[in-house]
Amino acid sequence: MNTPELLLHHQRLDQRARALTADIARLEARLARDPEAERLEAQLATTRAAREELAKRLRERERDVEDHRAHMKSREKQLMSGRINNPSELIALSQEVDHMKSAVAREEDAELTLMEEAEALDAELRRLEAALAEVLAGTAAAAPELRQRLEQERSELAAVEAERAETWEAIPADFRAAYSRIRLADPVAEVVNNQCQGCRVTVTSSGMQQLRRHLLVTCEHCGRILVMA
Numbered sequence: 001m002n003t004p005e006l007l008l009h010h011q012r013l014d015q016r017a018r019a020l021t022a023d024i025a026r027l028e029a030r031l032a033r034d035p036e037a038e039r040l041e042a043q044l045a046t047t048r049a050a051r052e053e054l055a056k057r058l059r060e061r062e063r064d065v066e067d068h069r070a071h072m073k074s075r076e077k078q079l080m081s082g083r084i085n086n087p088s089e090l091i092a093l094s095q096e097v098d099h100m101k102s103a104v105a106r107e108e109d110a111e112l113t114l115m116e117e118a119e120a121l122d123a124e125l126r127r128l129e130a131a132l133a134e135v136l137a138g139t140a141a142a143a144p145e146l147r148q149r150l151e152q153e154r155s156e157l158a159a160v161e162a163e164r165a166e167t168w169e170a171i172p173a174d175f176r177a178a179y180s181r182i183r184l185a186d187p188v189a190e191v192v193n194n195q196c197q198g199c200r201v202t203v204t205s206s207g208m209q210q211l212r213r214h215l216l217v218t219c220e221h222c223g224r225i226l227v228m229a
């Protein structure tokens, strides 16, 4: 490899190292946490809390209905006892019992609605638990492969970094200085059909002559170091 080619090789190793580093970070993040499982766990916690709240309301409602029903029964017994002879008192008590009956019936309907809500929440809980179990099983099954890929990429990165350092050592100081000065992610561009591939601007004929002699040539337009493709 001539010097510009070495520089291009260095750039390619650098690109590979960047891609590997990003991929390693992604793999590490995937192994560390599972967003889908976290989402399901959060949903499960919310649904469980709602179910507990509903169970509490249901218990309170049951107790109230029980009390009102017992009260209603005792008033009804009084009504049927034959001990009340005063007609207006009898009418008033009869009306009271009727009101109590319809109130209890309304409360029982409300209780039934709560029970239906509880059943729906129970079904939702079972669905979420099954979905979470499936996601966790999938994650566990995928983990060995992810860890293997991570290991491979880590060792490839170490090899790429070693080769990059070795290549850098082989590059003359003037090329290195020029490379380090350029504030672009990829400071080297190939020249194809007299055109800089970094910016598509045509290289001057004197530039082309210098390139053929593997000298340090930078693009007059984008400033990248040029290398013959």
Ligand SMILES: [Zn+2]
Pocket (backbone or CB within 6 Å): 189, 196, 197, 198, 199, 200, 201, 219, 220, 221, 222, 223, 224
């Ligand atoms: Zn250019």
